[in-house]
Amino acid sequence: MADTAPILRTVNVTRYVTPLREGGSLPAIAEADDGFLYVLKFRGAGQGPKALIADLIGGEIALKLGFKVPELVFANLDEAFGRTEPDEEIQDLLKFSVGLNLALHYLSGSITFDPTVTFVTTETASQIVWLDALLMNVDRTARNTNMLMFNRELWLIDHGAALYFHHSMENWEEQAKRPFVQIKDHVLLRKAIELEAADQKFKALLTPGFIQDVVNLIPDAWLTDRSFETEDEQRQIYAKFLNTRLANSNIFVTEAQNARQALI
Known part of the structure; x- marks a missing residue:
């Protein structure tokens, strides 16, 4: 039987929780409309969408090889999402990341x-x-x-x-x-x-x-x-x-x- 092609769910970001300053792509913990928390990688970060492509390909290959990887999802960011964000740097990041981004399920307590x-x-x-x-x-x-x-x-x-x-x-x-x-x-x-x-x-x-x-x-x-x-x-x-x-x-x-x- 042929392997089933990998499929990623798409979620909508509903709340920006906190930035993770240690990441080169300025990731953040965010909540989505499915009720879960995710580590959100932004397409508008300095490394651009190529970092998301590498994360997507690397994560899916790792999963295929049997490694444990947090669930990867496409995370949709609405145009209006960052308008109430007081931090100008974060506001710009959100503005340039409207549309599909990449997120990993947040492993709380890891x-x-x-x-x-x-x-x-x-x-x-x-x-x-x-x-x-x-x-x-x-x-x-x-x-x-x-x-x-x-x-x-x-x-x-x-x-x-x-x-x-x-x-x-x-x-x-x-x-x-x-x-x-x-x-x-x-x-x-x-x-x-x-x-x-x-x-x-x-x-x-x-x-x-x-x-x-x-x-x-x-x-x-x-x-x-x-x-x-x-x-x-x-x-x-x-x-x-x-x-x-x-x-x-x-x-x-x-x-x-x-x-x-x-x-x-």
């Missing part, structure tokens, strides 16, 4: 993952390192792990810094075949001794069909690169990049293995 406190198996460490090497995620370091402990389980959050090739897409094919040298800073690299097993398992799951389903989720409004004639043309570059990177995964696996050897 705590930041600390590798000195929480035990992670070598299998899990290897799988997370593999995922981040595939996505070129520069933001899973000891300084900022972007992992949470919730109900005694490990959750992955915030892939907005991944897929940085899309900030300059002209040479996407060359970038897809590059080793990911920043993997040397990964918080779990020392324990990643099962990378080849992760590579074999995960490549079988990330089929071209699944990759296409994921990139199809990207809203047209987020595809703002005017060097492409259509939104779908830009959307397909993401699919081509990921499929090329998967076909050449030995490059980033070898880089991670070499980087780990340099640490021990």
Whole structure:
């Protein structure tokens, strides 16, 4: 039986609760019309919609591979929403983010993952390192792990810094075949001794069909690169990049293995 294509719910933001100043994209905790709280990522933030695209693709791929990720939803922001906001910076952010944004279900009571406190198996460490090497995620370091402990389980959050090739897409094919040298800073690299097993398992799951389903989720409004004639043309570059990177995964696996050897 064919896998069901991923689908994201759409919610309407009803209340801006509080900003999360530590995030580079100025996220906030917000309430939606379904009664739940979300960590809201704004398309009008300095990093623009490309951070939302990376978060969307990274989160959906992580879910496919079996990791725990807070539910991702499209969050619609009404034009009138920010008119009563007294903070001018936040008011501008809301004004430039009218329409569809991205949000993650807020894990109330979660705590930041600390590798000195929480035990992670070598299998899990290897799988997370593999995922981040595939996505070129520069933001899973000891300084900022972007992992949470919730109900005694490990959750992955915030892939907005991944897929940085899309900030300059002209040479996407060359970038897809590059080793990911920043993997040397990964918080779990020392324990990643099962990378080849992760590579074999995960490549079988990330089929071209699944990759296409994921990139199809990207809203047209987020595809703002005017060097492409259509939104779908830009959307397909993401699919081509990921499929090329998967076909050449030995490059980033070898880089991670070499980087780990340099640490021990």
